[in-house]
Amino acid sequence: MTLGKAELIIHPVRLRILQSLSSSALTTQQISDSLLNVPASSIYRHLKLLLDGGIVEVVDTRLVKGIQEKVYGLAVAPHLSQADMAGLSKEDHLKYFTSYIATLLQGFADYLDSREEDQLDFEADAVGYTELIFFANEDELKTFGGEMNRAIQKVARNPGGNGRQQHKLSVITYPVNFVMEEK
Secondary structure, three states: OOOOHHHHHOOHHHHHHHHHHOOOOEEHHHHHHHOOOOOHHHHHHHHHHHHHOOOEEEEEEEEEOOEEEEEEEEOOOOOOOHHHHOOOOHHHHHHHHHHHHHHHHHHHHHHHHOOOHHHOOHHHHOOOOOOOOOOOOHHHHHHHHHHHHHHHHHHHOOOOEOOEOOOOOOOOOOOOOOOOOOO
16 A cells, blocks of 8 residues: 555654654654554554655664664654645545644643643643734745744754753644734
């Protein structure tokens, strides 16, 4: 079965595998340890698809108790370009967006499950969710997007250590379905 790049990337389990590989190369066991409630057999199956699709590669092998253990890393950035999304139907986009949202929900649920009820501290953990509707013309939106991307890239290059904890920032943007005239 040959899957397109969008189908490979935007799947709840495969997206979580790719996210786990985004900061370092990992063994299957390390990937499994980072994905709560995902059976190892499922991880192997999805890793094979990602390998066959050229998104993930074996970056190292090592002998562990007489068995060759593979270490996986990203072969390419799991980013979908306009060309990757060309030709998708509205139904395809909604399916992929739904899968993406399901992955966000699972990640948030995993965060909540990692804490006892009395240990939830959104401020200390830098957790939040919000929505903002704003007005911007095309140039202002491009400037805003560029500034946001530069700020994100700056922290995305931070190596682990020095008290750094991984955080996830998810940005979804789209025009709202109604047009409001400025008064």
